[in-house]
Amino acid sequence: MTQSASSTIALRTVATVLVLGSLAGCDTLSEWLAPDKVDYKSATSAPTLTVPSDLSKAHLDDHFSVPATSIGLGGAPMFTQTANGSATLGVPTAQDPLGMHIERDGDIRRLVVDGRTPEELWPELKAFWQENGFVLQTDQPAQGLMETNWAENRAKIGNDWFRSSIGKLFDGIYSSGTLDKFRTVVEHGSDGSTEITISHSALEEVMIGQQKETSRWVSRPRDPNLEQAFLNRMIQKFGLSNTQAMMLQANARVGDAKVATVADGAPALDLSEPFDRAWLRIGVALDRSSFAVDNSDKSKGLYYVRYIDDTQDVKKEGLFGKLLTSSAPPKKLVVNVRPKSDSQTQVSVVDASGNIDTSADAKRLVSTLGAALN
Structure with missing residues (x-):
């Protein structure tokens, strides 16, 4: 191994030791998905990502189902505005007063947007992932498949005293040792609706060799909580508030x-x-x-x-x-x-x-x- 490679590994080892303490105790859903716990490529334009650790049944007020008016926003698909000022990209119905709902199958959740086709929603979905700090590696509208690149959640590294002061000068040596990517499957649903499912894939870097002198990437389990959190954020992209998004999550229809x-x-x-x-x-x-x-x-x-x-x-x-x-x-x-x-x-x-x-x-x-x- 070259001297340069040895120096690089040494720097990474030091950085890893320094941040281990700041990463401990962040495994719970409420902690891991706090606004300062998700930072892919330092995307700052994305809305706050929050998902409650324990969703209970919520009631959707009847005033959400009043006759609505449609408004166009910057050339995007028409949003629907209700009498109380709420906006939704979906088309409200008696069954779905917010124009969309969540369906749950085990730990798999999908968003059903009423009255919208995949073709109408595709530009919004592309913008969603870009706003969240990702680059699209797969963009196939005909197949209904969208996939991001592998990206690192920089927020998982932590911001201890060393990194916040001296470490900022050498931020490139810091790594969380994990990578994530997301697939979005978009399908035509019944009655002109669109069904959207987010799938998470993950990698973890592990040290190998007798002296742990090198590393390799191995798959790690998907995180359904992270899928749910990004689905929650997508609902907000489609016009609803965080509270309304949580109500849809809480009232998910079980298959x-x-x-x-x-x-x-x-x-x-x-x-x-x-x-x-x-x-x-x-x-x-x-x-x-x-x-x-x-x-x-x-x-x-x-x-x-x-x-x-x-x-x-x-x-x-x-x-x-x-x-x-x-x-x-x-x-x-x-x-x-x-x-x-x-x-x-x-x-x-x-x-x-x-x-x-x-x-x-x-x-x-x-x-x-x-x-x-x-």
Whole structure:
């Protein structure tokens, strides 16, 4: 190892030791998601990010459902203004007086915006991630998929006395040792609505070698609280207040879909829900797995996927360095989502002939989907 590399690692080690104390005790939702705990690329234009640690059922006052007027804001989609001055990007209905609602499936939450198409909301979603300090790495309106780059939450580093004084001169040597990125899945819902789901992926830097002389990036579990927090912030981007956003979170509609393996033991899943809903849930589950969706064809019920190693995507200059990538191409698989009846859908991995794939990779993928859906 060169003298320069040794010096860099030494500096990082010193910085890490100095900030460990400031990071301790920040694992609770209320602490971690406080306004000063989220700072991706020092984005200062984003609204305050706050999510209560314990949401209780909240009541939406009837005055939110009064006849509304539409107003255009800077060429953006038309906002709806209610009599009390509230604004919403959605179109209020008797069921959704704020023009949108939250649906919950386990720890997965999705935002349903009434009366708006994905095409109308796409520019707002792009602006949302940019305002929150991210660069879009994937921007595919036709596929309904948006993905940010890997970014570091600088607020997790802490601001101890050393960094606030001398350390500001060498801020580049500080690192939280974690990276995050987010996928946004946007789908056409029923009755002209749009369904939006945020998926979180995370990496953690670990030291390796006999003398801990180098490091590598490894995947760490997704944080559903962070997904929920950014969904809360997105609701505010769409015109509502933080209080209204929390009410939508508290009144999330719980789904009762059931997932089971098929009776004959083949590597497939049966979902007790119609095709449209199953198609969306499988797409979200794939986004939360170690499989990337390269393409999809809803008319044929097919997702074309491949296994990915998240660490291969990290190419950050300076302390993060460039990672070595494998030359072996990942195996590609085809996920088939097909309706069995109006209320039941089957999911399996198929081969080139359309038959159920019983390979180890296919079984692994089905098992991963089953765990995610349950």
